[in-house]
Amino acid sequence: MTDAIRPLIAGNWKMNGLKAQAAEFDAMLNGAADVVAKADLLVCPPATLVAAFADKARGQKVAVGAQDCHPKSSGAHTGDIAAEMLADAGATAIIVGHSERRADHGEGDALVRQKAEAAWRAGVTAIVCIGETQGQRDAGQTLDILRGQLQGSLPDASTAANLVVAYEPVWAIGTGLTPTVQDVEQIHGFIREFLISRFKAEGAKMRILYGGSVKPSNAAELMAVKNVDGALVGGASLKAADFLAIAKGCP
């Protein structure tokens, strides 16, 4: 954690969730009161559920977000969803640049930056994901890759209020593997230094989330690391009990 930064525990449901899973979300709303002292909570369901979840969450302790957006606000882009539409449905944050979108859809840093700006245009927070692959890690390129992603994906107008950075090592996503606490501390420290050098005082206040195989059993250890200001949780965010237990692990 970082002094004076309130942790954020964000759930990324990815391409999981039918209307029937609303019961898990209800359980998150019901359990949130127990953990709000520790962290802010955000759930990013598939786009089909954003409106329904946001309606349920109105006035409650869990915010609802989305997983991607198109850079434009409207137009002839079949199948795409504008940030304005997600905000209209009740989303207050949008994940952009997730490694699965970078890999599945060939999204690069310039597009990710445009999507972050689209989120702001719609009045919502951008959660920008960065992370190295196993091959890049093995080649000793981790910090170079992260520096390039931070330079290319973060817009110049980033502030602590409109931007969250999520460090998600690609090799740790969905694998049960996590970096060592020492590695997380080194890399989050590197990201913090970058943010301060580029965004000055705002950079010192930005949240830096860790993501990749976060679960109840490792959350406390990871969330205690310096400059880890919360988590972006995939698989374990589908179950209310696990998601809430992760939030309880915040210092």
Ligand SMILES: O=C(CO)COP(=O)(O)O
């Ligand atoms: O990609 C992730 C969150 O965006 C992490 O996924 P897992 O928690 O399932 O490893």
